[in-house]
Amino acid sequence: MKLNELDTPVLLIDQDALGHNLNAMKEIVSNSGITYRPHAKAHKSHDIAKLQLAHGASGICCAKLGEAEVLASEGIQDILITTPVIGLSKVSRLASLAKKTSVIVVADNPQNLEELALVGEKTGQIFNLVIEVNVGQNRCGTPPGAPALALAQMIQRSPWLKLCGLQGYQGSIQMRESFTERKTEAQKASFLLRETAKLIESNGINVPSLTGGGTGTSLIDSEANLLTEIQPGGYIFMDVKYRKIEWSNSTPLPFQQSLTVLGSVISLPDTNRAILDVGLKSISSDQGPPELMDMPGITFRFSGEEHGEVSWQDSPRLCQYGDKVRLIPTHCDTTVNLYDQYIVHSGNTVVDVWRISARGRSQ
Amino acid sequence: MKLNELDTPVLLIDQDALGHNLNAMKEIVSNSGITYRPHAKAHKSHDIAKLQLAHGASGICCAKLGEAEVLASEGIQDILITTPVIGLSKVSRLASLAKKTSVIVVADNPQNLEELALVGEKTGQIFNLVIEVNVGQNRCGTPPGAPALALAQMIQRSPWLKLCGLQGYQGSIQMRESFTERKTEAQKASFLLRETAKLIESNGINVPSLTGGGTGTSLIDSEANLLTEIQPGGYIFMDVKYRKIEWSNSTPLPFQQSLTVLGSVISLPDTNRAILDVGLKSISSDQGPPELMDMPGITFRFSGEEHGEVSWQDSPRLCQYGDKVRLIPTHCDTTVNLYDQYIVHSGNTVVDVWRISARGRSQ
Numbered sequence: 001m002k003l004n005e006l007d008t009p010v011l012l013i014d015q016d017a018l019g020h021n022l023n024a025m026k027e028i029v030s031n032s033g034i035t036y037r038p039h040a041k042a043h044k045s046h047d048i049a050k051l052q053l054a055h056g057a058s059g060i061c062c063a064k065l066g067e068a069e070v071l072a073s074e075g076i077q078d079i080l081i082t083t084p085v086i087g088l089s090k091v092s093r094l095a096s097l098a099k100k101t102s103v104i105v106v107a108d109n110p111q112n113l114e115e116l117a118l119v120g121e122k123t124g125q126i127f128n129l130v131i132e133v134n135v136g137q138n139r140c141g142t143p144p145g146a147p148a149l150a151l152a153q154m155i156q157r158s159p160w161l162k163l164c165g166l167q168g169y170q171g172s173i174q175m176r177e178s179f180t181e182r183k184t185e186a187q188k189a190s191f192l193l194r195e196t197a198k199l200i201e202s203n204g205i206n207v208p209s210l211t212g213g214g215t216g217t218s219l220i221d222s223e224a225n226l227l228t229e230i231q232p233g234g235y236i237f238m239d240v241k242y243r244k245i246e247w248s249n250s251t252p253l254p255f256q257q258s259l260t261v262l263g264s265v266i267s268l269p270d271t272n273r274a275i276l277d278v279g280l281k282s283i284s285s286d287q288g289p290p291e292l293m294d295m296p297g298i299t300f301r302f303s304g305e306e307h308g309e310v311s312w313q314d315s316p317r318l319c320q321y322g323d324k325v326r327l328i329p330t331h332c333d334t335t336v337n338l339y340d341q342y343i344v345h346s347g348n349t350v351v352d353v354w355r356i357s358a359r360g361r362s363q
Numbered sequence: 364m365k366l367n368e369l370d371t372p373v374l375l376i377d378q379d380a381l382g383h384n385l386n387a388m389k390e391i392v393s394n395s396g397i398t399y400r401p402h403a404k405a406h407k408s409h410d411i412a413k414l415q416l417a418h419g420a421s422g423i424c425c426a427k428l429g430e431a432e433v434l435a436s437e438g439i440q441d442i443l444i445t446t447p448v449i450g451l452s453k454v455s456r457l458a459s460l461a462k463k464t465s466v467i468v469v470a471d472n473p474q475n476l477e478e479l480a481l482v483g484e485k486t487g488q489i490f491n492l493v494i495e496v497n498v499g500q501n502r503c504g505t506p507p508g509a510p511a512l513a514l515a516q517m518i519q520r521s522p523w524l525k526l527c528g529l530q531g532y533q534g535s536i537q538m539r540e541s542f543t544e545r546k547t548e549a550q551k552a553s554f555l556l557r558e559t560a561k562l563i564e565s566n567g568i569n570v571p572s573l574t575g576g577g578t579g580t581s582l583i584d585s586e587a588n589l590l591t592e593i594q595p596g597g598y599i600f601m602d603v604k605y606r607k608i609e610w611s612n613s614t615p616l617p618f619q620q621s622l623t624v625l626g627s628v629i630s631l632p633d634t635n636r637a638i639l640d641v642g643l644k645s646i647s648s649d650q651g652p653p654e655l656m657d658m659p660g661i662t663f664r665f666s667g668e669e670h671g672e673v674s675w676q677d678s679p680r681l682c683q684y685g686d687k688v689r690l691i692p693t694h695c696d697t698t699v700n701l702y703d704q705y706i707v708h709s710g711n712t713v714v715d716v717w718r719i720s721a722r723g724r725s726q
Contacts, residue, residue: 005452007450007452007453007456007726008726009725009726010726041668041669063668063669064669083629083640083669083670084629084630086627086629086640086684086685087370087627087685089368089370090370093370108630109630109631109684111684111685112684134632138632139630139632139638139666139667139670139672140629140630140632140638140670141630141632171667264449264450266446266447266449266503267447267471267472267502267503267504268472269497269501269502269503269504275502275503277446277449277725280647280649280697281696281697281700281725282725284643285648285649286643286648286649286665302649303502304502304534305404305426305696305697305700306404306426306427306446306725307446307502307503309502321449321472321474321475322449322450322474333644333668334643334644334668337644337668337701338700338701338723338725339723340723360701360702360703362372362640362644362645362669362701363370363371363372363373
């Protein structure tokens with residue numbers, strides 16, 4: 001089957017670009033002393049998680065317990081859940097999951113540690129924990145230093161809790177366009193995490209890993225060697241935002257655009273406008289409108305939940321009825337979250353279909 | 364089960380508010396000479412479609428062929444697809460669907476009519492069509508007047524095509540806050556549609572129905588009696604945008620908020636801030652951030668795909684670890700599109716679970 005025979009809108013992965021990106025991240029990390037644990041929040045697919053593991057990843061991250069349950073059921077063995085799992089109901093689900101696969105979860109709150117210890121005692125399950133430290137994102141995370149130490153000591157005191165490391169995620173800097181600014185901020189964040197680890201270790205508690213970072217800081221973190229593990233997500237796909245960042249002082253962005261949305265021209269209201277079957281329900285808008293692939297001079301604007309408008313300056317008419325158009329998402333994670341499957345292609349030929357198995361597993 | 368025992372984030376429907384809204388729309392329309400065909404793009408649920416039919420709806424609208432296929436498979440009998448179905452692959456699917464259920468589809472393009480006639484001849488299926496007329500939305504739709512007549516004549520000439528009416532949807536005015544402005548614009552749109560119908564009928568072609576309108580103009584269209592059928596969607600749920608409109612010159616908004624997202628406080632970084640497990644992947648952002656239900660003085664901002672931040676001016680701390688918080692979406696359609704099920708509740712008690720059966724059926 002060829003791409004232009006597909007019903008639209010449809011989410012595409014260019015297999016060759018994906019393969020390139022998998023190799024590129026392997027290369028970046030293999031020259032450093034650290035490991036990488038790719039973040040499945042970007043793709044929500046056990047097929048891609050397995051490809052990442054086959055490319056040297058040390059394990060997989062995901063954002064939610066529900067995602068971890070799906071990945072584990074599909075055979076993924078080593079999973080870090082990067083947001084707190086709170087409440088007795090979810091902690092009990094976590095205990096069941098931990099009996100089947102190696103799972104680590106972040107925590108930043110004493111009440112959460114109490115819940116984990118309680119369920120641990122009840123079920124006989126020891127929980128692997130990473131303390132989340134606020135290194136600048138100002139979202140989740142305990143402050144660095146003494147408050148993190150207090151949590152580490154609380155973990156140390158419980159036979160049902162085991163400290164596996166610290167997490168410090170500076171998400172807001174990942175897409176900072178200037179390389180120098182991004183580097184300065186990334187190193188500030190990693191330094192805070194390392195200082196906190198030192199404090200905890202000086203109190204006799206081992207801190208085996210320091211995890212954090214993303215695609216935008218992957219080269220910086222690999223060279224800095226302050227973290228022990230990075231969590232890149234978007235590198236496999238790229239999107240409009242990531243494509244704009246200055247990768248380093250000397251090398252171009254090593255990743256290719258593998259993720260696109262294919263849409264169709266369904267209506268031709270004017271000679272310089274066409275309406276696509278791609279709207280707010282089939283490509284995400286949270287980082288702005290998507291861009292068109294290989295169609296310079298044509299811009300997209302959202303025109304409702306199921307419609308998008310493309311327009312151009314002058315005649316001749318650049319789109320015809322039924323034309324297929326490829327769009328580059330501005331945010332790969334939230335676009336993937338709208339679909340149930342990827343159509344995988346090589347050039348113009350469809351080669352596979354992968355389920356987005358953890359889509360919608362937001363609990 | 365009680366609401367505060369649910370894992371979060373979770374999409375809730377207040378059964379009593381939903382029932383109120385179903386009755387309110389029935390009341391609005393039953394006092395007029397027109398019918399209503401609610402739009403399933405808002406809820407994507409055959410359960411709710413059946414409730415709407417039980418409340419006097421003349422049929423159901425949906426935006427996509429894939430949604431119509433799901434609704435038909437769940438027993439919905441009379442479906443209008445409000446965006447063009449283009450290309451031989453989809454038109455063939457439409458022919459199969461039309462053999463099972465009564466389906467009408469909009470069209471605005473001669474090439475689309477040719478495809479429909481071709482597949483009609485091949486499969487022996489007569490297609491029921493509504494011509495979409497651009498009455499101000501400037502999206503899909505043929506211009507009013509002569510171009511619409513040309514399409515009607517093309518339909519008339521084919522034994523495989525049957526004209527069922529005209530559609531004129533002025534979506535952009537539905538949430539116009541001023542009642543007077545909304546009324547003026549709605550009547551302008553309906554007048555254009557009626558004039559076009561007159562032109563077509565004066566050429567000997569019957570135009571049985573004029574369909575259009577939405578929740579925001581439902582009272583106006585019912586009183587004006589220019590359309591024969593309206594397509595309200597959001598009335599069953601309400602959202603932040605709809606709650607702000609001035610309903611009429613004399614009566615308050617007759618609909619209640621039935622749709623909310625329940626989230627949990629998962630982290631407490633400061634005394635005047637808390638982090639929720641509700642981000643871009645569990646409540647839509649295209650119309651801005653959601654509002655909190657029954658929590659004055661607390662505001663929400665998105666803080667990533669899986670996180671939201673709520674904050675307030677002063678101490679004391681207004682949220683505690685584990686607190687459940689209800690959020691009112693700014694856009695019900697795109698929020699529903701993120702979930703696979705509704706949890707239906709009455710007061711604080713869970714009473715049912717409904718699948719969002721047509722979610723993700725964007726083709």
